[in-house]
Amino acid sequence: MEAADALASAPRRSAGRRLAGLFHGHGGLQAGALLSGPLAWLVILYLGSLAVMLVAAFWSVSPLSGELVKSLSLDNFKTLVDEPVYRTIAGRTIAIASLVTLTDAVLAFPIAFYMAKVASRRTTAVLVVAVLMPLWASYLVKVYAWRQMLSTDGVINWVLNPLGAHGPGYGNTAVWLVMSYLWLPYMVIPIFAGLERIPNSLLSASEDLGASPWTTFRRVILPLAFPAVVAGSIFTFSLTLGDYITPQLVSNNQFIGNVVYNNVTGGTNLPLGSAFAVVPIVVMILYLLVARRLGAFEHL
Amino acid sequence: MEETAAITVDDGERERPAESPEPPPRAAAEPPDVRLAGVRKAYGDVVAVAGVDLEIAAGEFFTLLGPSGSGKTTTLRMIAGFEEPDQGTIELAGRDMTGLPPYEREVNTVFQDYALFPHMTVGDNVEYGMRVSKVGRAERRTRASGALKMVRLGGFEERKPSMLSGGQRQRVALARAIVNRPRVLLLDEPLGALDLKLREQMQVELKGIQGEVGITFIYVTHDQDEALTMSDRVAVFNQGGIEQVGPPAEIYERPATRFVTGFVGVSNVLERDGTRFTVRPEKIRLLEATDDGQGLHTERGVIRDVAYAGMVTRYLVQLDGGGELQVVRQNLETSSSEALEQRGRQVTVGWRPEQTVAVLEDSANTRMEDPQ
Numbered sequence: 001m002e003a004a005d006a007l008a009s010a011p012r013r014s015a016g017r018r019l020a021g022l023f024h025g026h027g028g029l030q031a032g033a034l035l036s037g038p039l040a041w042l043v044i045l046y047l048g049s050l051a052v053m054l055v056a057a058f059w060s061v062s063p064l065s066g067e068l069v070k071s072l073s074l075d076n077f078k079t080l081v082d083e084p085v086y087r088t089i090a091g092r093t094i095a096i097a098s099l100v101t102l103t104d105a106v107l108a109f110p111i112a113f114y115m116a117k118v119a120s121r122r123t124t125a126v127l128v129v130a131v132l133m134p135l136w137a138s139y140l141v142k143v144y145a146w147r148q149m150l151s152t153d154g155v156i157n158w159v160l161n162p163l164g165a166h167g168p169g170y171g172n173t174a175v176w177l178v179m180s181y182l183w184l185p186y187m188v189i190p191i192f193a194g195l196e197r198i199p200n201s202l203l204s205a206s207e208d209l210g211a212s213p214w215t216t217f218r219r220v221i222l223p224l225a226f227p228a229v230v231a232g233s234i235f236t237f238s239l240t241l242g243d244y245i246t247p248q249l250v251s252n253n254q255f256i257g258n259v260v261y262n263n264v265t266g267g268t269n270l271p272l273g274s275a276f277a278v279v280p281i282v283v284m285i286l287y288l289l290v291a292r293r294l295g296a297f298e299h300l
Numbered sequence: 301m302e303e304t305a306a307i308t309v310d311d312g313e314r315e316r317p318a319e320s321p322e323p324p325p326r327a328a329a330e331p332p333d334v335r336l337a338g339v340r341k342a343y344g345d346v347v348a349v350a351g352v353d354l355e356i357a358a359g360e361f362f363t364l365l366g367p368s369g370s371g372k373t374t375t376l377r378m379i380a381g382f383e384e385p386d387q388g389t390i391e392l393a394g395r396d397m398t399g400l401p402p403y404e405r406e407v408n409t410v411f412q413d414y415a416l417f418p419h420m421t422v423g424d425n426v427e428y429g430m431r432v433s434k435v436g437r438a439e440r441r442t443r444a445s446g447a448l449k450m451v452r453l454g455g456f457e458e459r460k461p462s463m464l465s466g467g468q469r470q471r472v473a474l475a476r477a478i479v480n481r482p483r484v485l486l487l488d489e490p491l492g493a494l495d496l497k498l499r500e501q502m503q504v505e506l507k508g509i510q511g512e513v514g515i516t517f518i519y520v521t522h523d524q525d526e527a528l529t530m531s532d533r534v535a536v537f538n539q540g541g542i543e544q545v546g547p548p549a550e551i552y553e554r555p556a557t558r559f560v561t562g563f564v565g566v567s568n569v570l571e572r573d574g575t576r577f578t579v580r581p582e583k584i585r586l587l588e589a590t591d592d593g594q595g596l597h598t599e600r601g602v603i604r605d606v607a608y609a610g611m612v613t614r615y616l617v618q619l620d621g622g623g624e625l626q627v628v629r630q631n632l633e634t635s636s637s638e639a640l641e642q643r644g645r646q647v648t649v650g651w652r653p654e655q656t657v658a659v660l661e662d663s664a665n666t667r668m669e670d671p672q
Contacts, residue, residue: 204382205415207402209429209480219432223419 057274068270076275086259090279093256096176097240101187101233103180108187108232109225115188116195117203131188139182140245146178147249174250179240186235194228195221230296237287241280256280331394333358333516334379334484339388341374348374350540351388356484356518356533358393361510363519365527366537367563372520375537376486379518381405393483408477409486412493414469416461422448422472423457429480447479448472450509467498474509484516491526503530524564528552536560543663553580559662569659570623576659581628583655586615587648596650601625603645613639617649625649 013021023030058072080086115127134142147170149155156167168174198221206216244257256276263273291297332355341349349371356362364372377383379390381402389398397405408429416425424431426444435443448454451471461469470490477485487506491499507530510517521527527534528548536543536551536559544556555561558569561578569578587593604624605616613634615627627649631639 199413199415201411201413201415202417204402205409205411205417206428206432207382208380208407208409209432209476210403211428211432212403215432219428220417 053274053277056271057278059271059274061269061271076272079272080275080279086276089254089259090256090276092172092253093241093280094283096172096179096255097237099176100179100183100240101236103176104184104187104236105191105229105233107180107184108191109229112188112191112195113221115192116198117200128189128192131185131192134181135185142182143178143246143249146174146181150174150177150250171251172253175247175253175255178246178250179243182246183236183239186239187229187232190232190235191225191228194225194231198224227295227298230291230294234288234291234296238280238284241283330358331391332356333360333393334518335389335391335394336375336379337389337391339375339378339385339390341371341378341383341385347540349378349385352540352542354535354542354545356516358516359514361507361517361519361530361532363521363527363531363534364537365521365524365534365564367522370537371540372522372537373488376409376488376518376520379484380407380409380486406483407486408480408482409488410470410473410477410490412489414461414473416469416472416476418461420461421457422453422459422461422464425461425472426457426476426479428476433480443479444475447475450478450512451475451505466493467502470494470502474506478509478513478515481513482515484518485510487517487519489520489522491521499526506530528564534564536563538563538662541663554657556660557662558659561657561659566626568625570619570625572621577656578659579625579651579656581614581626584625584627584649584651586627586629587650591648591650593648593650595652597653597656598648598650600646600648603642603647606640606643608636608639615642617647619649 023033057076058074060069060071060073060075061067062069080090111127111131115124115131119127150167150170151157152169154167160166168177202220202224203216206220207213211219242257244255244261247253247255247258256279260273260277263269263276334354334356336352336354339349339352340347352371352375354375364375366372374383378385379397381397381400381404384399389396391397392406416422417428420428423441423444426447427440430440430443445454445457448456451474453468453471453475456464456468456472461472464472470493473490490506491502494502503526506517519527519530528551531548533545533547534551535545538559544551544560546554551560551564555564555578558567558576558578561567561569566581567578568581568584569576571577585591585596587596587598599619599621601617601619603615604618607614608631610631612628612630615629617625617627619625
């Protein structure tokens with residue numbers, strides 16, 4: 001009886017407190033409530049559109065009326081394999097993406113090494129800002145700047161012509177140059193983070209055990225930093241693979257992205273565009289599987 | 301009830317220890333294994349090591365003891381070659397090593413954080429030194445497994461360091477260093493990260509391993525018990541310089557300066573008739589009323605504080621003649637309640653006059669007054 005009285009006279013708990021009481025001790029429920037919003041966004045909007053695209057890849061366009069035929073067939077993929085032009089474009093895109101990745105890795109490693117292991121704390125901070133600064137400027141502005149520099153009477157030729165040389169002009173080389181420039185920060189930062197995680201005592205230990213600086217680099221630093229390089233390469237490779245503006249502005253060559261863009265926005269063949277868009281996705285999935293085996297995901 | 305017995309103070313160790321280093325035990329003919337002469341190192345305005353002279357004999361277990369920031373680790377790093385002295389020379393077996401990079405010195409280091417290579421197996425870690433110096437594969441294997449057996453980790457070759465406990469990593473680090481048969485092994489607080497029981501066990505093992513391999517050990521620690529237990533000789537560091545060098549018993553029983561007195565044990569420093577001296581807490585007796593204190597120097601005081609520590613009880617006695625003394629008494633018959641009741645009591649303390657040791661001003665202080 002007394003207990004019941006006590007319960008009745010207990011102050012009424014607000015809705016918020018009752019909700020808090022419900023969550024208390026139920027970690028799963030708590031996490032679920034917190035994540036439901038972002039999760040819905042990810043599933044419905046992001047993966048949903050991807051799914052629609054994947055389905056559309058199996059549709060076709062009626063050659064007579066130009067209307068969508070929503071029945072599933074593998075014709076689009078057959079076209080991609082059979083028509084040499086698509087193979088050339090896919091090959092070019094993947095080759096330049098690989099080249100850009102390699103270039104960025106080679107350029108980024110010394111920068112990152114200097115930042116992580118050589119420079120003073122202050123210099124490192126300045127360099128981090130310097131590396132990230134290009135990302136503050138608009139992508140388009142940077143590509144147009146390169147377009148100007150690479151043009152026949154651009155600054156590159158202005159410097160090189162008196163020496164009897166001339167710049168690369170527009171073309172694959174230009175795409176490679178501009179892409180390497182654009183994505184370099186995405187390579188520097190993961191390698192920098194990876195190198196910073198190597199304790200200096202490991203380098204001392206290697207030296208102490210008789211290893212010259214080069215041996216220390218080869219046997220200790222490089223193996224420990226390699227997963228970070230792979231992590232950075234995920235960015236440089238996928239960003240190059242998906243780009244279609246740079247190729248359009250500094251070359252006359254098409255990338256996978258250009259074909260997709262033209263087929264979709266031009267309204268000529270949405271299903272074929274969708275099918276071609278599957279190619280970089282598959283390439284990236286394979287790439288990520290390899291990257292995971294190399295331990296890159298611990299460095300993202 | 302002041303006894304008339306004069307405070308006789310032992311003058312035996314008056315000289316500055318740094319100026320008269322102990323003759324190393326078995327270095328009669330050959331040069332010392334390690335010799336530091338006038339070594340000095342500063343980082344900007346901060347003087348880390350201010351003129352250190354040391355001679356360490358072959359096969360010695362030599363400890364650099366001192367609080368953090370006293371320069372002991374910097375000294376070790378200079379012997380290893382990770383730091384270069386601003387002044388002075390470092391010799392290894394009579395050869396000048398100053399300016400040589402670490403990989404050209406016949407020393408190996410056991411690091412405080414072990415510094416095992418995480419991407420290599422235990423076996424590859426131990427073989428690393430031999431691999432970079434191009435020792436053949438078969439010999440590498442044999443020597444590595446021998447070294448791992450010595451640290452009681454036989455059969456652990458294929459494991460990764462991340463799968464080992466702290467104590468096991470410590471042993472791998474030790475095996476990785478001694479397998480190269482260096483002339484000198486440097487140990488930078490290697491037991492610092494281990495818990496007390498494991499630490500005590502490793503102390504015994506380290507000492508045993510040192511006897512087995514016969515390599516000179518230079519051991520850095522801030523733990524005076526560790527230093528006293530393991531070392532053949534100890535150098536006590538303070539503010540970048542050495543206060544005293546000597547065997548553990550001498551460091552403990554005849555501390556040369558006030559700093560050594562306080563750092564290696566308890567700072568029981570009194571000043572009587574213009575002489576400063578110390579007497580170790582276990583050498584002081586708490587006298588009963590019936591005890592006439594025959595042959596002792598006695599003083600009266602009040603027990604200010606009592607700490608019961610199981611095996612012993614520590615009393616803090618405020619002396620009527622000025623100063624405080626810590627007295628340690630074994631709990632032969634005393635119970636904790638009896639011990640704690642002593643607080644606030646008037647007592648007479650006594651000690652044999654020959655148990656007192658004169659202490660000098662710290663050499664760190666005289667260095668400060670007389671730079672260079």
